[in-house]
Every structure is written in C-alpha cells, then in structure tokens.
Amino acid sequence: MQLGKTQTLKISEKNTSGWILTDDSGEKAFLPKIFVQDDKEVDDEIEVFVYQDDNKLKATTEIPLAEVGQFAVMSCVQSLPSGAFMDWGIIKDLFVPYKQQKSKIIEGKRYLVHLYVDEDLELITGTTKFKRNPQYQDLPFKQGDKVDLILMNESELGWNVVVNKEYIGLVYASDVFKKLYPLSEETGYIKAIREDGKIDVSLQPEGFENIDEFKQKILDKLNENYGLLYLSDKSSPEQIKEELHMSKKNFKKALGGLYKDKIVDILDDKIKLV
Missing domain, CATH: 2.40.50.140 (Nucleic acid-binding proteins)
Structure with missing residues (x-):
C-alpha cells in the first residue's frame, strides 16, 4: 500500500460502513460509505488516494492538492x-x-x-521548510519542455519556483518580463538543466519554433491600439518589457517575421499594421 499516493485497489468486502480495499499484497484500507460507488461490486477495482487516520489506513476518491513528495x-x-x-x-x-x-x-x-x-x-x-535550489538526478524533462510553475519567493538571482509540483528551479531576474506574485501559478519552460543538477526555467519559450506566440502578442497589442504600436527594433529592452512582457530578443524575432509576412511596416519609432 502506497501511503500518500493515488493507486488502484480491489474491493474485497462491503459492509454498512463502507468498503474494505486490498492491494496485491493483501494489505487493507477502508473506504468510508460516503465515497462508495453504486456501480462497483466485490473484486472490482477502484482508484483511490490512501492516507492514515487514527493509526488506520483509509481511502478516499477525493483528489488531494498534492501527494507525498509534492x-x-x-x-x-x-x-x-x-x-x-x-x-x-x-x-x-x-x-x-x-x-x-x-x-x-x-x-x-x-x-x-x-x-x-x-x-x-x-x-x-x-x-514549509525546504531546501532552495536543490540538485537533482534523472529529471523527467528536457530543455524546452513546457511545465507548470508555482512561484515561491524572489531572491537576488530571480524567482525560486516549484516545477510540476515536485522540483525546485530558478527563473533568473533577466528572464522576468512582468509583475510576479508569491504563490501564484505560471506556465514555464525548461531553459537548462545544469551539470550540478539545478534547474533553470524561463517564463517564455525560446527559439524560432516558438515565435508564433510572440507574433500574436504583438498583433493583439496592435489591434488594441488601432493598428499602431510605439515600439521598434530600436526600442530599449525596458520599453519592450513594459509594453509586451517579452524580451527584446524575442520581440525582434517576432517583428522580423511579421515584416517578412508583410503584416506590419516598421518605421523609425513605431510599427503599424499594413
């Protein structure tokens, strides 16, 4: 029986209080009546979360916010x-x-x-005590993978984040292009897995294969401003960050793509829809 984990168990007995569930080794957990399902019979399997209450193993069909290790x-x-x-x-x-x-x-x-x-x-x-920026081995993701983040706290280097509920990584301050708040959730991308086992995360995808997202951001902002945007490839990184929440590097890639597709014109101090 995996304590603190969701698992599939077999119904071995029913009574007026609930069901007795067993795993392959014969270990038992009790599922209270409020969680039983009418379409299940003895010897059927059911997916449950197993926890301990009053020194006994109990089960629930509720989904916890986190399991052991998360x-x-x-x-x-x-x-x-x-x-x-x-x-x-x-x-x-x-x-x-x-x-x-x-x-x-x-x-x-x-x-x-x-x-x-x-x-x-x-x-x-x-x-609520945990090591900051721990070292990992055999991580289940690679550079460029899209991940879910929980923001922990801001540090001198940037923001400590939880990656996919299980791992601690870091978003460097240079990769932050909008206001962030502790305990909020964001989508992130694995930027690098370092030799020391630490995880670097970005809030934006990198590379030309992801440029459509940034092109759309620029187009959305142009549409909001009646086809004009007072930014250009000469604008400062700070101006671009404030207006579009993206890096100048990604802005220039996306802008170049829009210009090549003849969707925008680039002037000295602004861009406009064609």
Whole structure:
C-alpha cells in the first residue's frame, strides 16, 4: 500500500460502513460509505488516494492538492501551539508540526507546503521548510519542455519556483518580463538543466519554433491600439518589457517575421499594421 499516493485497489468486502480495499499484497484500507460507488461490486477495482487516520489506513476518491513528495499551496484551517492543520483537498486535514514551520503558520492564510512521510510516526506530514535550489538526478524533462510553475519567493538571482509540483528551479531576474506574485501559478519552460543538477526555467519559450506566440502578442497589442504600436527594433529592452512582457530578443524575432509576412511596416519609432 502506497501511503500518500493515488493507486488502484480491489474491493474485497462491503459492509454498512463502507468498503474494505486490498492491494496485491493483501494489505487493507477502508473506504468510508460516503465515497462508495453504486456501480462497483466485490473484486472490482477502484482508484483511490490512501492516507492514515487514527493509526488506520483509509481511502478516499477525493483528489488531494498534492501527494507525498509534492508541493501545493494550502490554506490553514486551524493553528495550534503544536502545529497547524491545512486544507489539502480531502476529508482529513494535513498536519504541519510547529518544528516544520519556517515561520508560524496563521489561520486563514495560504502557504506553500511540501508533503513527506514522517518515518518515526509513519504519518503523512507537511512542512514549509525546504531546501532552495536543490540538485537533482534523472529529471523527467528536457530543455524546452513546457511545465507548470508555482512561484515561491524572489531572491537576488530571480524567482525560486516549484516545477510540476515536485522540483525546485530558478527563473533568473533577466528572464522576468512582468509583475510576479508569491504563490501564484505560471506556465514555464525548461531553459537548462545544469551539470550540478539545478534547474533553470524561463517564463517564455525560446527559439524560432516558438515565435508564433510572440507574433500574436504583438498583433493583439496592435489591434488594441488601432493598428499602431510605439515600439521598434530600436526600442530599449525596458520599453519592450513594459509594453509586451517579452524580451527584446524575442520581440525582434517576432517583428522580423511579421515584416517578412508583410503584416506590419516598421518605421523609425513605431510599427503599424499594413
């Protein structure tokens, strides 16, 4: 039985309180009646999330915000001297012990939480203490891959981010072209996986194969401004960043493509739709 993971189990017994589920080894978990499905019978399989409650394995068909080994943004529903209880999307709240809190968790506020199994207690536990920019091996993505990001915090180098709920990476300040906020979600792209196992992330795709996205941004802005945009290939990176939220490099590539396609004219201080 994989504690803190979604898995497929077999229905071995039904009673008035719920169902007994088993895995291939015969280990059991209890699925309360509120989660049973009328179209299932004994020996059928069902996908559930397994957690621990009152020293017993229980199952739910609810989808948690995160599983063991992952990060998620959660709201605190109760804060006590011993720790805090977080809403992680299932019937039982997640406990973050006081010693696992980077700063005291306050009821009603949102926090980035990482899930792990406490080996001493064999309980799914949360922590807001995690290593910044850790080193990884055998990552499941490559340069250029599109990924989901959770923004952690801003540093001198840029923004620390969670990549696909499981990994910590960095968006360098030079790659930030819009206002960002902690705990918000963004789409990102793997910029580089360094030899030391650290992950560099960009908020924009790179290369000519991705230029259509930037061409569309320019066209959208032109349409908003009645066919005129007071930018050109001579504009400063700061002006382009403020107006279009893209780098000058990507702007020049996209602008060149639009000009070649005879969609825009490039003047000294502006561009306009043909």
